[in-house]
Amino acid sequence: MVKSNRNLTLHTDLYEINMIETYWRQRIANRKAVFELYFRKLPFKNGYAVFAGLARVIAYLEQLKFTNDDLDYLKKIGYRADFLNYLAQYQFSATVRSVPEGEIVFANEPLIQVEGNIVDAQLVETAFLNFVNYQTLIATKAARIKTVAGDDQLLEFGSRRAQETDAAIWGARAAYISGFDATSNVKAGEKFGIPVSGTHAHSLVQAFGSDYAAFKAYVATHRNSVFLVDTYDTLQSGVPAAIKVAKEFKNQTNFLGVRIDSGDMAALSKQVRHQLDQAGFWYAKIYASNDLDERTILNLKMQDAKIDVWGVGTKLITSFDQPALGGVYKMVAMEDAHGHMRGTLKLSNNAGKISTPGKKQIWRITRKDDDKFMGDYIATTAEDPRTAGQIELFDPEHPYMNKIIRDFEARPLLREVFHHGKLADAPLSVEKIRRYAATELHRLWPEYKRQLNPQEYPVHLSRELYQQKIALIKRIRKAL
Numbered sequence: 001m002v003k004s005n006r007n008l009t010l011h012t013d014l015y016e017i018n019m020i021e022t023y024w025r026q027r028i029a030n031r032k033a034v035f036e037l038y039f040r041k042l043p044f045k046n047g048y049a050v051f052a053g054l055a056r057v058i059a060y061l062e063q064l065k066f067t068n069d070d071l072d073y074l075k076k077i078g079y080r081a082d083f084l085n086y087l088a089q090y091q092f093s094a095t096v097r098s099v100p101e102g103e104i105v106f107a108n109e110p111l112i113q114v115e116g117n118i119v120d121a122q123l124v125e126t127a128f129l130n131f132v133n134y135q136t137l138i139a140t141k142a143a144r145i146k147t148v149a150g151d152d153q154l155l156e157f158g159s160r161r162a163q164e165t166d167a168a169i170w171g172a173r174a175a176y177i178s179g180f181d182a183t184s185n186v187k188a189g190e191k192f193g194i195p196v197s198g199t200h201a202h203s204l205v206q207a208f209g210s211d212y213a214a215f216k217a218y219v220a221t222h223r224n225s226v227f228l229v230d231t232y233d234t235l236q237s238g239v240p241a242a243i244k245v246a247k248e249f250k251n252q253t254n255f256l257g258v259r260i261d262s263g264d265m266a267a268l269s270k271q272v273r274h275q276l277d278q279a280g281f282w283y284a285k286i287y288a289s290n291d292l293d294e295r296t297i298l299n300l301k302m303q304d305a306k307i308d309v310w311g312v313g314t315k316l317i318t319s320f321d322q323p324a325l326g327g328v329y330k331m332v333a334m335e336d337a338h339g340h341m342r343g344t345l346k347l348s349n350n351a352g353k354i355s356t357p358g359k360k361q362i363w364r365i366t367r368k369d370d371d372k373f374m375g376d377y378i379a380t381t382a383e384d385p386r387t388a389g390q391i392e393l394f395d396p397e398h399p400y401m402n403k404i405i406r407d408f409e410a411r412p413l414l415r416e417v418f419h420h421g422k423l424a425d426a427p428l429s430v431e432k433i434r435r436y437a438a439t440e441l442h443r444l445w446p447e448y449k450r451q452l453n454p455q456e457y458p459v460h461l462s463r464e465l466y467q468q469k470i471a472l473i474k475r476i477r478k479a480l
């Protein structure tokens, strides 16, 4: 389990604490509420997303309490003593359900659901969104890169360009979940037990004045070596020096390959491959790095570049082509003054922004014969499609377009991770999460996985849920 000794209770927007104060002063702090986290639009115009961030959510919840330092600060910014006393006693006691990390997910599906008193549910909003939005974004970007890299090795090199420490470390983990093979970030290796890997920088060559002197010095101190060959001249100096050192020190070094970091990497890699093969190093691998992403990798492959290992930094860790995932966290039910749970929603002029009321479950519907995903079915928690024998899939935007399916398996995706404030189950290891993500992605049809203009994966509401939503919209509009 990922440990975190950092208490992040104040890692929240001020308005959450202000709302909590209102709930408490208005004596509704103990009312039950249900909130759900989801995003409305897939990132990168991709056909799916890879859910990540749950390990950090769990580590955060395990530490959630207002410390004396936190309370001192809140006092300093103006909160009164009686409210601070309430916060000092605060203990998280909600039930949290989540889809597993590594799950393949889609727009408008509840990914995390918090059921508890309204204070619990309100307090965690900002932190949950912060963790899940970033990590899901990076896991999804990494999955896109993995799709084009296939079985080639992928190394995560982004730390120097990440938006500060946490992004580098948790981004490395998200990339690993989606199929990257290792990270260059040593802290991420230590913290999560994921493989670390690396070559060397231009400075090593500069420090020793020549490729040959630098590579020789490196093999004197390290068993495995990958030489960066483009500091002065890749074909004239770098690769010949790598070959010379590999030959001269063959008993001392395990020559793994060379790295190219500039120039036309299709043309260069072919020439480098030829030089290595001619010298008998057919097994030495060619590493490439330099502003790579899924587009450049795909292009280089189309040019038949002889690259075996891809080092990807900036474009992955900063999610260069889309800097944010727009996940939101909305109240879907609230206990009324008589103790009844009532569905709630947020109305909007934009139909896509109207939330769906009520506590829900996502059912992944798969075909019995080949296990492939047929679609997702979002239903009220009172419904269980497994006992129904058949389900009606219909598109809420075109309710007349419906389809009855019978031969299916249905699997609930939201599972309890916290039960009344206590960890419900030991979190999965990152290795298991990574394997799970790969298996699940394999079960998604290629038309949803292609990078360009993927098909829209069917996410259906049950008729019951849809009718509840329409009825509530009508009720609210009438009251207005």
Ligand SMILES: Nc1ncnc2c1ncn2[C@@H]1O[C@H](COP(=O)(O)OP(=O)(O)OP(=O)(O)O)[C@@H](O)[C@H]1O
Pocket: 261, 262, 263, 264, 265, 266, 267, 289, 290, 291, 292, 296, 299, 300, 303
């Ligand atoms: N054959 C290729 N086809 C498509 N893109 C390539 C090819 N070779 C390199 N690239 C990409 O083109 C971009 C710019 O490469 P460029 O040749 O300008 O780098 P460079 O200027 O040689 O390197 P640096 O600025 O780091 O010294 C990089 O993103 C690189 O990955």
Ligand SMILES: O=P(O)(O)OC[C@H]1O[C@H](OP(=O)(O)OP(=O)(O)O)[C@H](O)[C@@H]1O
Pocket: 157, 158, 160, 161, 201, 261, 289, 290, 291, 292, 311, 312, 313, 314, 315
């Ligand atoms: O290009 P990225 O995908 O971010 O991969 C990481 C980059 O970091 C290193 O470069 P460095 O910071 O030394 O700068 P430079 O190679 O651009 O000069 C490395 O040589 C890669 O080029």
Ligand SMILES: O=C(O)c1cccnc1
Pocket: 157, 158, 184, 197, 198, 199, 200, 259, 289, 311, 313
């Ligand atoms: O190990 C490497 O080659 C490496 C690590 C970080 C950034 N660029 C390259």
